[in-house]
């Protein structure tokens with residue numbers, strides 16, 4: 001009998017590892033693969049590209065979520081269904097504080113739920129928070145590697161080019177939010193509702209009050225600090241999973 005595959009991710013129980021790293025961009029899967037051994041391509045359907053490999057002896061999947069909460073929670077649901085227990089997003093973000101540099105990592109301790117997907121599950125007063133143990137493992141990993149990082153809140157949104165982006169960023173900046181992305185809140189909320197442990201590590205690709213489009217383009221060009229930040233967030237996520245697996249927290 002053929003194995004049942006997730007309708008979108010096209011992975012089944014036989015493909016599942018206990019841990020998954022979730023970038024938004026399918027292109028980032030290649031960068032993650034460079035740090036794994038015994039890499040096997042699993043599937044590439046729509047925005048969901050998946051591989052499986054090992055990192056220092058632990059089994060890990062990497063699955064891209066695409067942009068936004070809606071596609072992210074499809075990945076979370078289907079990965080949960082095939083048996084993945086812990087998921088760490090390795091994403092990019094725009095800084096909301098002027099002292100955060102390109103390539104600096106944000107270990108997200110909670111997210112403003114300005115997305116639509118998480119609200120279809122549960123009302124807005126439900127908190128979007130990571131698993132404490134996974135967050136602690138990520139903090140230890142970032143400290144040990146000596147990578148510049150912050151721990152604090154992010155804002156996840158569904159808009160990118162609205163006429164009010166500057167005003168909205170200013171509002172949340174004034175309330176201490178460190179950066180903005182489009183997936184973390186949905187990952188945290190749906191993960192928690194399904195009993196999946198989650199964390200989110202964001203690489204700063206646009207400085208606060210920098211030019212959003214220019215920043216993304218430079219990042220896509222693959223140069224500079226932002227590209228280094230991506231490498232670092234991947235290593236921090238993998239080290240964090242290793243620590244978590246060993247029961248460090």
Ligand SMILES: O=P(O)(O)O[C@H]1O[C@H](CO)[C@@H](O)[C@H]1O
Pocket residue numbers: 023024025066067068090091092093180181182183216
């Ligand atoms: O680089 P990824 O992980 O896709 O994350 C960020 O980049 C995309 C926007 O350019 C959004 O998905 C945002 O959250």
Ligand SMILES: O=c1cc[nH]c(=O)[nH]1
Pocket residue numbers: 092093094095180181182205206212
């Ligand atoms: O400014 C940015 C950069 C990446 N992703 C976002 O959501 N915002």
